[in-house]
Amino acid sequence: MLEKQVYSKLFAHAFDIPISVKYWDGKVENYGQGEPEVKVEIKKSIPLTQLVDQPTLVLGEAYMNGEIEIDGSIQKLVASAYRNSGSFLTKNSFLKHLPKMSHSEKESKKDVQSHYDIGNDFYKLWLDKSMTYSCAYFRTPADSLEQAQMNKIEHILYKLQPKSGQTLLDIGSGWGSLLIVAAEKFGLKATGITLSQEQYDYTQNLIKEHHLEDQVKVLLQDYREVKGQYDLVTSVGMFEHVGKENLETYFKEVHEFLKPEGRALIHGITGQHRGAGVDPFIIKYIFPGGYIPNLEENVGHIIDAGLQITDIEPLRRHYQRTLEIWNENYMKVFDQAADKYGLPFARMWTLYLQACAASFEAGNIDVVQYLLTKAPSGTGLPMTRDYLYQAENSNN
Structure with missing residues (x-):
């Protein structure tokens, strides 16, 4: 009683x-x-x-x-x-009492593969055709998920003002959609890195399908193993995986990857509160080793790394909408997921997708794009923000 x-x-x-x-x-x-x-x-x-x-x-x-x-x-x-x-x-x-989580190269690979190497067949059930597993960008309410994901990729690349022939490093390149667009539409020489074997294999096949072997490559590597410098760096949905203790290293590596006047666009989930950016359910079942830094943490590490901030754009409502569509897609194939992976697994993903949408809806978390330069802020970019949208508008 x-x-x-x-x-x-x-x-x-x-x-x-x-x-x-x-x-x-x-x-x-x-x-x-x-x-x-x-x-x-x-x-x-x-x-x-x-x-x-x-x-x-x-x-x-x-x-x-x-x-x-x-x-x-x-x-x-x-x-x-x-x-x-x-x-x-x-x-x-x-x-x-944030538990100490190892983020050595070995442990990071294990953590990433536990999530992304569930199998490409699972993600194909509910992602769009581009296999883009990050926040989409809805330029209009009528945009389909596939269109919104392409919008997002182009939005990122337009912000960087790329020139044909420049080199690009994509840290945490997923299933390779950004690499393909960077090469085909913007003429960049693109390199992607991932720790997921499934993503690596998929991207290798994608490069061959698009006949981009001379322009695009993907490496099965930890970001701490990468050598060389690039004109441009992108990283979408990556810093949430590096761990609290490695955020400083991550942003310093971004600095080191850039040529003297290079630019970076870092896109990731950011906490809207101070304190530990972890949840025990997500740590145990979804993203082992995950940590969502707050805006203050990221900005501090960006400054300490010697990078300068040119633009910050929050996209909270875009990620809420993305998750809602993913959930709609997932519920249509729920029975398939349950048959193949078991009912508890299928219910876990229902809960995860809807709870994440709720977290964005309530404002607990946001997704933010940080446009960074290695040289003084704005070097090589137009004087005003108009350019961020002019190219997009002229191409749509």
Whole structure:
């Protein structure tokens, strides 16, 4: 009885929308004013100490295993909790004791492969044809995901004001879509690096399909192993993988990769709060070793590395929309994923995609593009920001 009272108190203050909770004994409680917008069924009692200490991990595992069912939008439910400063879901003691995570070259490769080497077949189920697994850029509300991903790649490259024949290094090159566009549309000599065997093999085939062997190459390497200097550097969705203790090294490496007047466009998820940018559920099941730095951390490391900031652009709403479309795509193939990878795995990805969309929606995290120069800020670029959009507009 006491346990149920504590549960009731926790849920009463957890959300800013009305919900109903059906407990394991069959009793239903409504919380908040009005008709419940989301219904939650808890089929099995969860120890309260675990629930309070690591709520996202405990509830996430319970959902994966079918011990919790949610009737309604997971995104709406999670965003509601994030908006509510009094929610126990936002008071995670795990964050007070950030576990030490190794980010040696060996461990980084293991972490990356645990996520990206699930297999290209899995990602093909719900990504667009370009296999771009990062925030898209919606120039208009009518843009398809595929168009928005191409918009994003071109937006990044236009910002750098590339000249045909220049060299480009893409740190964390994914499945290679940026490399192909950089070569075909902008005439760049592009090199990509990845730690994922699946991404490496896919990109190698892509280069051959586009007959770009003399212009594009991909290396199965850690960013700390790369040698040489380049006119331009891009890095999309990469610094979230390097770890808190290696952010300084990462930005210093970007500096070293650039020629004296080189430019870099760094695109990644950035925390909108101070403190530990980790979540126990995501660390355990999605991105081992992951860490989301906040804006202050990144800017400090950029300055310490000797890089100068020319432009910073947040794209929070774009990533929310990207995740919502990914989830729509994923739900259409949910049964295929469950048949091939197991129901807990399939439910885990449902939760992950919707919870991430909720986090962007609530403003917990953002995705930011940092335009950096090795020379004094803006060297070699136009005097105003007009150029950032003129080229895009003239080509669309």
